[in-house]
Amino acid sequence: MKAIKKEPGRAPIIVDITDVREILGVDEAGEITLQILAEDIGIAYLQEATEENFHALGMDFRGTVLVIGLDGERLADVPKMDMLLWALFRVVRYGRADRKNNVWSCRHCGHLEQFEADGPFENGWNICPVCGGWIFKPTD
Numbered sequence: 001m002k003a004i005k006k007e008p009g010r011a012p013i014i015v016d017i018t019d020v021r022e023i024l025g026v027d028e029a030g031e032i033t034l035q036i037l038a039e040d041i042g043i044a045y046l047q048e049a050t051e052e053n054f055h056a057l058g059m060d061f062r063g064t065v066l067v068i069g070l071d072g073e074r075l076a077d078v079p080k081m082d083m084l085l086w087a088l089f090r091v092v093r094y095g096r097a098d099r100k101n102n103v104w105s106c107r108h109c110g111h112l113e114q115f116e117a118d119g120p121f122e123n124g125w126n127i128c129p130v131c132g133g134w135i136f137k138p139t140d
Contacts, residue, residue: 004067011089045061092108109128
């Protein structure tokens, strides 16, 4: 399942998960809190974590958090990934809109940009010039 992992002081990353405890580094005694954001989205975090992480949706989250998709009582892929990256972290994703002409598009605001070669990071872009979102850097 695809989830968003956010560690204090680091950019969010998209991870494949099978076990929330393993991703958060929790032993059997650790207590995980799950804050339900919507019927299909939740944020899992360690209750005893002390480092401040971020403030979102009127709540303070501390330590490493994991944004997960929910399907009833089961884990699922995070729905609306691009919307959540923006709403929670002010992060946007760029994708190739036209491979032949090397045109890239911000998936949040729709801004199109043609690069000589490669994508936004290889051309020194960290922020979308239109919406101001931090551009998500894939880990692969």
